[in-house]
Amino acid sequence: MYTQGLDQQGKTENRRDSLETPERLEAFQARIDAEEKIEAKDWMPEAYRRTLIRQISQHAHSEIIGMQPEGNWLTRAPSLKRKAILLAKVQDEAGHGLYLYGAAETLGISRDRMVADLLSGKAKYSSIFNYPTLNWADIGAIGWLVDGAAIMNQIPLCRCSYGPYARAMVRICKEESFHQRQGFEIMHVMANGSEDQKAMAQDALNRWWWPSLMMFGPSDKDSKHSAQSMAWKIKRFSNDELRQKFVDVTVPQADFLGLTVPDPDLRFDETSGHYCYGEIDWQEFHDVIAGNGPCNRQRMETRRRAQDDGAWVREAARAYAAKHAAKAA
Amino acid sequence: MTNQEWPLYEVFIRTRSGLSHRHAGSVHAPDDQMALDHARDTYTRRNEGVSIWVVRSDRIVASDPAESSALFEPAEDKIYRHPTFYEIPEGVENL
Numbered sequence: 411m412y413t414q415g416l417d418q419q420g421k422t423e424n425r426r427d428s429l430e431t432p433e434r435l436e437a438f439q440a441r442i443d444a445e446e447k448i449e450a451k452d453w454m455p456e457a458y459r460r461t462l463i464r465q466i467s468q469h470a471h472s473e474i475i476g477m478q479p480e481g482n483w484l485t486r487a488p489s490l491k492r493k494a495i496l497l498a499k500v501q502d503e504a505g506h507g508l509y510l511y512g513a514a515e516t517l518g519i520s521r522d523r524m525v526a527d528l529l530s531g532k533a534k535y536s537s538i539f540n541y542p543t544l545n546w547a548d549i550g551a552i553g554w555l556v557d558g559a560a561i562m563n564q565i566p567l568c569r570c571s572y573g574p575y576a577r578a579m580v581r582i583c584k585e586e587s588f589h590q591r592q593g594f595e596i597m598h599v600m601a602n603g604s605e606d607q608k609a610m611a612q613d614a615l616n617r618w619w620w621p622s623l624m625m626f627g628p629s630d631k632d633s634k635h636s637a638q639s640m641a642w643k644i645k646r647f648s649n650d651e652l653r654q655k656f657v658d659v660t661v662p663q664a665d666f667l668g669l670t671v672p673d674p675d676l677r678f679d680e681t682s683g684h685y686c687y688g689e690i691d692w693q694e695f696h697d698v699i700a701g702n703g704p705c706n707r708q709r710m711e712t713r714r715r716a717q718d719d720g721a722w723v724r725e726a727a728r729a730y731a732a733k734h735a736a737k738a739a
Numbered sequence: 740m741t742n743q744e745w746p747l748y749e750v751f752i753r754t755r756s757g758l759s760h761r762h763a764g765s766v767h768a769p770d771d772q773m774a775l776d777h778a779r780d781t782y783t784r785r786n787e788g789v790s791i792w793v794v795r796s797d798r799i800v801a802s803d804p805a806e807s808s809a810l811f812e813p814a815e816d817k818i819y820r821h822p823t824f825y826e827i828p829e830g831v832e833n834l
Contacts, residue, residue: 452804501784508781512765515747521767522744578764585785724769728743731770 430455442643447573450516458642461635462572463517464533465644467524470510472536474528475709477503479543480552488546495592496549502585509578516574529714537695538625540703547600547607547614553593555615555622555660561586562656563626566646575644594663601667608668615664616672623687624695626653632692657685746795748774750782753790760792768793 435455441448448454477500484500487493511521527533538556543549564586567579600611627633627649639645647655661678664671675688697703745767751760763782768774774793782788802810818824827834 449804451801498784505781505784508766509764515765520744581764724743724745727769727773728745731773734770 439641442571442641445643446571447576448571449573457638458644459517461639461642461644462575463514463519465639466510466514466517466575467519467527468534468536470507470514470524471528471533472539473503473507473510475535475539475713478709478712479539479541479705480549482543483546483549486546487549492596499553499589499592502589506582506585509581510575513572513574513578525717529710529717531701531710534699536625537698537703538621540698540705540709541617541621542705544617545610545614547597547610548618550593550596550600550611551614551618553589553591554597554663555593555618556625557586557589557593558660559622559625559656561590562652566652569643569646571643597667597669601669611667612669615669619672620690620694621698623653623657623690624698626650626656628692628695629690654684657687661685745769746797748778748793749796749799750774750778751792751794752778752782752788754787755789760790763787765796766793 434453438448438453438455438458448458480496480500480503484493484496487496511524514524515521524533528535538559543552561583564579564583568576568583570576570579597611597614600607602608630636630648630650633649636645636648640648661671661676673688675686677686678684679686698706701707746769747765747767748771749765750763752763753760763778766774766777766781768777771793775791778791778793783791814820
């Protein structure tokens with residue numbers, strides 16, 4: 411991921427190379443169609459680069475903001491074992507953010523630029539992280555449902571046409587499986603616990619079910635980025651296809667837990683072999699995306715404060731490095 | 740803000756002895772030692788490695804993909820470098 415080199419030498423050359431002639435575009439699409447991977451320094455259309463930067467950086471921001479809802483329970487986990495597990499999971503989310511920032515940087519955007527775009531509100535992150543974690547079972551529900559939905563989304567991304575993104579996703583998917591299973595285990599323990607614990611598990615499912623379905627994004631008929639992303643093999647399945655897969659695998663798991671999915675319209679359709687589910691509240695989805703979810707402001711404030719509070723550490727590390735470099739010279 | 744960004748390092752991991760180091764990704768760090776520490780925290784949280792190399796990304800010299808056909812052209816017409824080029828009569832063994 412040779413970003414900096416790319417930044418520096420690209421300046422003059424790039425202008426000549428970036429001419430998007432029909433021949434170039436056609437050759438590029440032919441490589442995609444032949445399932446060839448595109449690598450960082452390869453020629454690519456500007457729109458392909460921009461789409462990837464938007465998607466990968468949003469994905470990275472989601473991992474970073476995603477540490478907050480769970481971080482909320484680190485000091486209140488019910489046992490040392492659960493605390494150690496949760497800490498490892500939150501560290502993984504930080505790691506996933508870093509893999510993804512690294513992959514986005516290969517496209518010629520700097521880390522600082524991405525961080526600045528997140529903090530200014532210009533860049534988005536997944537709507538799911540704007541919901542609060544009110545009881546311990548929420549940590550179970552997040553692992554089971556939110557990470558479960560993320561895995562559905564992410565497994566096809568391992569075959570994405572852009573090499574650095576695909577490789578980062580392979581690494582991430584390996585680690586997500588632990589996240590989902592630890593979440594299901596929490597739900598299983600609580601669903602088989604006291605009446606109060608079972609009620610907490612049901613309450614968590616009630617609050618996380620619909621936001622989890624929204625994680626797959628707008629319905630296919632309203633999804634503005636889908637068609638081109640499919641043609642470029644950045645995306646392999648449509649939002650609705652992935653959402654359906656998620657519902658199909660998750661409903662039997664809820665049955666196993668003895669919990670009720672909060673959807674009165676949910677039913678198994680014998681002819682299609684799929685579960686039919688009720689209408690998603692798209693108004694809520696758009697409100698949360700627009701910044702008006704239950705925790706949007708809190709999440710951004712926490713992130714900005716972390717950035718500001720860490721400034722002296724970054725500066726001290728730079729000063730230390732400069733001092734030692736001077737000594738060595 | 741931008742010019743204060745820590746330099747970028749490429750990370751290479753040897754997953755176990757006997758294998759070569761392989762590119763894993765990149766990290767930002769203010770100096771070499773912290774690049775190693777960050778690489779460990781980022782890429783080996785599950786014992787994925789027994790050895791790490793880090794190198795400043797701007798020190799890597801890379802070939803240009805746009806020139807790759809010219810760069811590798813000399814090898815293209817030298818099929819006699821492959822064992823399958825040679826015809827061996829039937830019945831000859833261990834060759």
